[in-house]
Amino acid sequence: MIAEHSHILEKARQFCDYQERCIQDVKDKLKSWQITHELTDAIILSLEKENYIDEDRFVRAYALGKLRHNKWGRNKILYALKQKNIPDLVIQIGLQEIDTDEYLEVLKQLLQSKTVKAANAYEAKAKMAQYAIQKGFQPSLVWEVLNAKDA
Numbered sequence: 001m002i003a004e005h006s007h008i009l010e011k012a013r014q015f016c017d018y019q020e021r022c023i024q025d026v027k028d029k030l031k032s033w034q035i036t037h038e039l040t041d042a043i044i045l046s047l048e049k050e051n052y053i054d055e056d057r058f059v060r061a062y063a064l065g066k067l068r069h070n071k072w073g074r075n076k077i078l079y080a081l082k083q084k085n086i087p088d089l090v091i092q093i094g095l096q097e098i099d100t101d102e103y104l105e106v107l108k109q110l111l112q113s114k115t116v117k118a119a120n121a122y123e124a125k126a127k128m129a130q131y132a133i134q135k136g137f138q139p140s141l142v143w144e145v146l147n148a149k150d151a
Helices: 002-018 023-032 037-049 055-070 074-083 088-096 100-113 121-134 139-150
Strands: none
Touching (some): 002 023, 002 037, 055 074, 121 139
């Protein structure tokens, strides 16, 4: 049992070394390995003590990665983190650390890169807004950027 525990713990360490993981990611991986709940809890506790898992660090890395690479807005990032069972307070703190200037720049680039087929300028603007909102950007901010672009 002890040898099995240390072998699984080492595999879990390697899993966490590859990229930032949250507790839910590790639980899901251990479940896929058909590990018991008791052993899963012990392994997660060990990983937290050894600083392999840190939800604050995970949220910061996840939020910045999704913003920079996937061009996601705060709303979409928020819901994705909630699906990973991250505590609301940790999510809020992590999202507050997103640089406002970088966030706006990503939104502007997203809107500039989007080409739409529309009958008129109003319809084109509405389609662009819908696209940005689907990517998780706040509607008021999207419309503010779109209207500033026209001015």
